[in-house]
Amino acid sequence: MKLQGKMFGGLAVFILAAAVVYGFWSKEAVGTTALILAFCMCTMIGFYLAFTARRADNGPQDRENADIADDAGEVGFFSPHSWQPLMLAAGGSLAFLGIIFGWWLLFFGLPVILMGVWGWVFEYYHGENRTQ
Incomplete structure (x- = not known):
């Protein structure tokens, strides 16, 4: 570092x-x-x-004497097939288009953003930890 x-x-x-x-x-x-x-x-x-x-x-x-292979290994977990970033991008696009064309469009973008964030956060909560 x-x-x-x-x-x-x-x-x-x-x-x-x-x-x-x-x-x-x-x-x-x-x-x-x-x-x-x-x-x-x-x-x-x-x-x-x-x-x-x-x-x-x-x-x-x-x-100074390190090789590239010394930094190899697992970086972290990344969701392989999540659709939530697409929903966040669509909501963000609507929200920023609302700044350009009219603030009323922001009210359509914010729920899409909130649904995308909610879906991304709770994407892997299934089974016994799932709330009813």
Whole structure:
């Protein structure tokens, strides 16, 4: 995690330099604010990763003599055939189209988003743990 912390730190320095140059050159407040917020986010993530790297063991990415195969293994569980991301994408599309065409369309998108989130969260609750 040390490497990722350093990467986010370098990205934060670059974004800060871009924000300063952009702010002086364009005199535009919204873009400068967005870049400063991106700098803050990168700094926060970099600090978290660097702080956590002190407590955790060194991973293969932190060793110079590591091979790619050293980082192999199970990453996690991913649902192989879930339809819920499609429902979330459709609901999100409706909601963002509501920002463009009219806020009334947002009221059709929010229930679709909520159904997608509900379905995704409770997708694997079947059997004895299932509520009636």
